[in-house]
Amino acid sequence: MRDQRSHGEPEDDRYRTVAGESLHETEVNRSRFLCALAPAGTEEEARAFIARIRARHPDAAHHCWAYVIGADAAVQRGDDDGEPGGTAGPPMLRMLLRRGMRCTVAVVTRYFGGVKLGAGGLIRAYGGAVGEALDAAGTVTRRRMRLASVTVGHDRAGKLENELRAAGYAVRSVTYGSRVTIEIGLPGSAAAGFCAWLADTTAGTARAELGPEWYGPP
Known part of the structure; x- marks a missing residue:
């Protein structure tokens, strides 16, 4: 052995x-x-x-x-x-x-x-x-990903979703409630940069919570 x-x-x-x-x-x-x-x-x-x-x-x-x-x-x-x-x-x-x-x-x-x-x-x-x-x-390549849950007001949600997709972020789901929650699959090393991008893009009107990591596709 x-x-x-x-x-x-x-x-x-x-x-x-x-x-x-x-x-x-x-x-x-x-x-x-x-x-x-x-x-x-x-x-x-x-x-x-x-x-x-x-x-x-x-x-x-x-x-x-x-x-x-x-x-x-x-x-x-x-x-x-x-x-x-x-x-x-x-x-x-x-x-x-x-x-x-x-x-x-x-x-x-x-x-x-x-x-x-x-x-x-x-x-x-x-x-x-x-x-x-x-x-x-x-063979296949598995990438380290991290879940990000973005909450934003209804008046900004549609535009933000389009901006996320245009910027190359993988939108996994969109849920409508009192506010809109958009779940994103981020490359594991991109979390800090994403939070800065989100704050700048939405002038601080959206909030992101970082969730668990996994290896796989977005």
Whole structure:
């Protein structure tokens, strides 16, 4: 078992992961390597995915895995699952990191084909299986966003909504009550600039409350 953790790194504003679960097969000297990929926001999600893949292929020789958790890659783990030490989990993990993957788990299931590959062959096969699976699956970028709730009077709401859209802000919803509430999806690093823009644009007649953050589209 390899366990590596990064410390003191600032949280990234965006990260790359896979859009959903996928499976890609490669063959090396008659051994089959099935690489299953999935997004995973936590170690619990990653381990649950690994367990599902094991249960799906109970007759396979090995289920080697690696995952990177956190937009800042704070948790990095890999496991050889009975292959010679350092020949499966570590090269899989290196491939995930080389491709800039975050919040991603990879499981490579091996069906032994009767030909020994040697340490170098295993390293290339396991790392290559992950690389080919990533190429086949494609990746998506998740951006750190923050919710902003803007309240404004009815007389100013329509104009402000148009100004928000024209300025490139992602309007998520508009709710009418005693005042109008407009919910905006902001890039996480843009909150201070948005509040200043709002005060200037509305001459202080609108108020913004900043809400929770998430990673994804606006």
